[in-house]
Amino acid sequence: MGNILDVRDMVPKERHSKIFESFKNLRPGEFFVLVNDHEPKPLLYQFQSEHDGEFDWWPLEQGPEAWRVAIARREEANPNRTVTEYLESDHRRLDDIFSRFQDSVKARRWEDALNDFKEFNLGLRRHIKVEEEILFPLFEEKTGMIDSGPTFVMKMEHTEIKGLLDKILENTAAQDDSKVSNASYGLLNILGDHNMKEEHILYPESDSFLSESERIHVIKKSQAA
Ligand SMILES: [Fe+2]
Ligand SMILES: [Fe+2]
Incomplete structure (x- = not known):
């Protein structure tokens, strides 16, 4: 787990310098969780312009009272990232949250389990939204495969996945x-196979x-989704 940086009680003009200082102190692979009282979009844009390719940005909670984001x-x-690397690392990150959730369920720590699952639910729904609204339309436009191609199958599986998330x-x-x-x-059954197809076929083809520049655009837009 990363450290938590709660800036809600800080004077607004001190917040950004504190956040960038925390980022500077991270070692490769480490992250901290930023807690804020509004959606930190301007901060993301500042990261994208000043730390291009150096960070990952994963929202964990999106309001209405608190906004939490893991900054890694x-x-x-x-800066020249691939779609495969970016979305694959989100798959791995979500796998980790899900196994934490399962440990909490096994230990009957229901409060932790519910918090873990909310984080997973938000992360996976956001991931699906990024695929369906940003990546798949580009794939369909470039390949001309719409009703019979791989994105069609992926979207059907997404519907099934979302049903299981609700359950x-x-x-x-x-x-x-x-x-x-x-x-x-x-869920694990369908997701294992689904992620594999994306990682081996759809992402590398994309x-x-x-x-x-299109790849970079896709990733920046996805971070802001
Ligand atoms: Fe997917
Ligand atoms: Fe995916």
Whole structure:
């Protein structure tokens, strides 16, 4: 777990310098969790212009009372990122949150389980939204494959995945272990296969037909989603 930087009680003009100082102190692969009282979009744009390719930005909670985002220092700073690397690292990050959730369920720590799952739910829905609204339309436009191509199949699977997310959330709130584990089994089953198809086919193909500047555009837009 990363350190928490809660800037809600700080004077607004001191916030940004404190945040950039925390980022400067991160070692490669480390992250901290920023807690703020509004959506920190201007901060993201400042990171994109001053620390291009050096950071990852993963929202964990998006209002209405608190906004939390994990800000990570990437292992290797490189502004020329690929879509494969970016979205694959989000898959791995979500896998980690889900296994933390399952540990909480196993230990019957229901409050932790619910918080873990909310983080996972937000992260995966956001990931799906980025794929469907930013990446897939580009893929369809470049390949001409719309109704019969891989994005069509992925979108059907997304619908199934979202149904399971609702089920797990509902059953976690109701503290029903057996229904949670059934739905979790179903989710991992479909997600494992789904992610593999994206990582081996759809993402690398997207990288191959997007130009360097288009790839960077996709990633920056996705971070702001
Ligand atoms: Fe997907
Ligand atoms: Fe994905």
